[in-house]
Amino acid sequence: MSRRHAQAPLDPAADAALLLRRIGFGTLALVLPIASLVSRRAAVVLAPIGVVLLVIAALIEDPGGFASTLRRAVLSVPGMILVGLVAWAVLSLVWSPYTASATEKAGNLVLAVALGFCGTAALPERMRAANLNLAALGTGIAALFALALVVVASLRQADTDAGVERGISVILIMAWPALAWLLSRARGLSALGLALVVGLLALTRFEDGEAVAMICGAVAFGAVSANREKASAIIAATIAGLMLIAPILPFLLIPIVSRFPQGLGELAQSLAAWADVISSAPVQLITGHGLDTVLRGRVIGALPNSTPTTLLFETWYELGLVGAAAAAFCLYFAIRAAGRMPGALAAGGVAAFTTAFALTALGFATLQPWWLMTLAAVVLMFGAIARGQYRTDRPIAPLPLKPAGVTRPKAGNNGG
Structure with a gap:
């Protein structure tokens, strides 16, 4: 009997799952970055499609x-804090x-978190390298395409779309x-x-x-590569600390910025508006003013146009101390978890969180x-790459284990 007929019969369900997983991950890793250059809603449409295909495959x-993996993720300490943050954001609709x-805005936040939980739980225990190669391929093609568009726009002396x-x-x-995937596979030149x-x-x-x-x-990538444990702990504490002390940042920075009058006028106005808003409503630092109050407040004139749009200000103004503390703990646990990923993934994960926060x-x-939706896709890509790493080394047979009848070569004989 030939080797082909000696194999186990094909499983149509397993083949369908593999195909759906490949299409779903390809949608996130290959199609999304390229499509984002031509459509403003690419991530909003493609991220849910990719996650749904991954979930169907699972x-x-x-x-x-x-179901059990999803339950463990949601009921973990970081998962419960994240769910609490989303629940508080939804509750703030009452006083917004x-x-x-x-x-x-609350619906988009709930959807992004749900996609992150479901997509991570849908990843298989062992991710195929053929699927993960799509991450580098999609980003590389999209980067080259974007660079070409920027060059063409500059040659035409036009603004980039x-x-x-x-x-x-x-x-x-x-x-x-x-980059983390390529480095984990020792593809330094790529x-x-x-x-x-x-x-x-x-x-x-x-x-x-940017x-x-x-x-x-x-x-952050270099620091974690040099000392994973210490660097990831310092970066996590720094980012979480900035989120917690955000209300006092304008009072600390205004005296410093005032020493540089040239070119920092806009920043000084933004910090002054930040300080005035905090001073005028200190009680609402606990509960916040409600979701989406910063953007709408600037549009209708309830807040000055110089009001900052930074995440630090918006979190405190809209969700108050409760939301800011939950966000700080979420960031801390996420960065520490990224720092514990294998190999180059630790440096890449911490760098991604640092870049997104910055x-x-x-x-x-x-x-x-x-x-x-883009951040949810990035989290899923890191989770998939972590499950595509080598987990064991091929065992080396001990010297006494040799085929019968084969004598050990004498000393000095290399055996060819």
Whole structure:
């Protein structure tokens, strides 16, 4: 009987699950970064589609395993804190004066968290390298395409399209799992090429803060590579601490900024508005003013136009101490968990969190739907790559275990 006929019969359900998983992960890793350059709603549409396909594949293979994994993730300490943060954001709709827009924002937040939980639980115990290669492929192609679009726009002396700028931001944050995967597979030249293209792309976005955020991520990557435990602990504590002490930051920074009158006028006005808002309503620092009150307040004139759009201010103003404390603990646990991932994934994961926090702290895409869906996709990519690492080494047979009748070569005889 031939080897082909001696194999076990094919399982149509297992084959369907493998195909759905490949399409789902490919949607997140390959299609999403490329499509983000041509459509502003690419992440909003593609991220749920990719996660749904992953969940269907998991339900076909092992529905009980998916349910138990999801239950453990939600009932863990970090999971419960994250659920509590989302529940508090939804509860803030009660006292938010802009219920309609705040409800939409709360729905996007709930959807992004649900996709993160369900997508992570749907990942198999062992992820195939053929699927994970799509992460580097998609990010690399999208980065080259975006760089070409930027060059063409500069040659024509035209401004870069807003959709392309948004797509570049997606590529920058998705570059970290792609680099981590390449480094974990010892593909140094490919990782270097991707880093160069992404670095050049980041330099084109220096004025909007993406380049500064990527530099922060690169510093975090190097620090974790040098000392994983200590660096990840320091970075997690720093980010969580900034979230907790955000109300006193303007009072600390105003005296420093006032020493540099040239070129810092806008920053000084933003800090002054921040300090005035905190001083005028200190009691609401506990509960917050309700979801989506910063953006709508600026639109209707309830808040001055110089009010900052940074995540630090918005979290405290909208969700108060309760929401800020929950967000700080979520960030701390997430960064510490990323620091415990195997190999280069630890540095890449901490760098991704640092970059994302730096972007939102600088006022970029704070809790916008496409940004939330992109972050959910990045988390899933790191989870998948962590399950695609080598977990065991091939055992080396001890010297006495040799085929019968074969004599051990004498000393000095190399045996050819």
